[in-house]
Amino acid sequence: MNNQGNNPEQIALLYVESFEKGIEFTAPSKGLIVNGEIAEKAISILKKHLAEGETGVRENIVELIINTCIQISLAKNGTEYIDDANVLNVLVYEGTQRNDTAKERIIDALRKLAKKEDLVIYHERLIHLMQEDTSDEMLLLIAKAKASNAKKILTEIALRPEWQNSKSVKIAQAALGEDRITSEYIKKAQITHNEQQIDEFIECIGTLSLIGTYDALAAISDYMRTPLIIDKVGAYKKSVRLNIMDALRYHFPDQPILYADNVHGMEDYKAVEGFCTKKFATYYNQPRPPFMTYFGYPIPIRN
Numbered sequence: 001m002n003n004q005g006n007n008p009e010q011i012a013l014l015y016v017e018s019f020e021k022g023i024e025f026t027a028p029s030k031g032l033i034v035n036g037e038i039a040e041k042a043i044s045i046l047k048k049h050l051a052e053g054e055t056g057v058r059e060n061i062v063e064l065i066i067n068t069c070i071q072i073s074l075a076k077n078g079t080e081y082i083d084d085a086n087v088l089n090v091l092v093y094e095g096t097q098r099n100d101t102a103k104e105r106i107i108d109a110l111r112k113l114a115k116k117e118d119l120v121i122y123h124e125r126l127i128h129l130m131q132e133d134t135s136d137e138m139l140l141l142i143a144k145a146k147a148s149n150a151k152k153i154l155t156e157i158a159l160r161p162e163w164q165n166s167k168s169v170k171i172a173q174a175a176l177g178e179d180r181i182t183s184e185y186i187k188k189a190q191i192t193h194n195e196q197q198i199d200e201f202i203e204c205i206g207t208l209s210l211i212g213t214y215d216a217l218a219a220i221s222d223y224m225r226t227p228l229i230i231d232k233v234g235a236y237k238k239s240v241r242l243n244i245m246d247a248l249r250y251h252f253p254d255q256p257i258l259y260a261d262n263v264h265g266m267e268d269y270k271a272v273e274g275f276c277t278k279k280f281a282t283y284y285n286q287p288r289p290p291f292m293t294y295f296g297y298p299i300p301i302r303n
Helices: 008-020 040-052 055-077 085-092 101-113 116-132 136-145 148-158 167-175 179-194 198-211 214-221 241-249 266-280
Strands: 229-232 236-239 294-296
Touching: 008 040, 008 055, 040 055, 040 085, 055 085, 055 101, 085 101, 085 116, 101 136, 116 136, 116 148, 136 148, 136 167, 136 198, 148 167, 167 179, 167 198, 179 198, 179 214, 198 214, 198 241, 214 241, 214 266, 236 241, 241 266
Parallel strands: none
Antiparallel strands: 229 236, 236 294
16 A cells, blocks of 8 residues: 555555455554554544444454554564553444454454553443453453453353353453462462473463463462473474463563563573562572573474
8 A cells, every 4th residue: 555645644544445445454554653653533534434344344454553553562662562542442442343353353452462451441341342242252351351340240151051161251250359260270380380291381371371360470470480391392492481471471561571582591581580579579499490492493404
């Protein structure tokens, strides 16, 4: 799309017109950022067409907005998250008015790219969306947002036959205060770690991250000195410390030190430990394992 010489409002309109013609969005977005944020007039255009457009148009507008927000956060401090209040309003309200793939993409983006603190003002809307169309992703977003007013509704959902054995329901209940569930996963993490059941341990850490309470995150932070290494012989070796960082980054996407690509030496791991100590009063008494991040096995050369 040629947007040379156009202002952000005109560029937003050109994007919408291209989407209406069936042209797919291609990253990176261009011409919408002014002074480190998406221009307000551009947001107004995208908001209108997100509310009124067909599913294909909506999908592309959502991808355009997300890509632009990530460009902004990457330029700011090398991270990927969304905290623009205007953008969040558009995604949460206009973006979720219809049950389609655009809405699904928004729920996924809010869960992975927004911080809990920035979702607080949307609790009632998120609870309404969960009641309207209960899904695993919606339950996990409720867990991420810590929408405490959803407790009673979650209890009702848990009694429905189709949700009685749902892990997502358990995660949401744990996130909203069912400490018994959190304790079960903390204990399971301890056992699987001690027995070096690496896949099972990583799964437990992932679940604790989705729960995301203080106790769950503190338990995750305890393993920043784990010596465990994933060894996929012939493919790669990877320090499980990177998995621990990923689990924490889910809740702190604005923290550059939690991004695996920023680990270049032992000092970077120390910085993560310092973050954990500050946030969760984590105390480390075990020695640090030797420095390692990710190692790809060489590809054998066949004669």
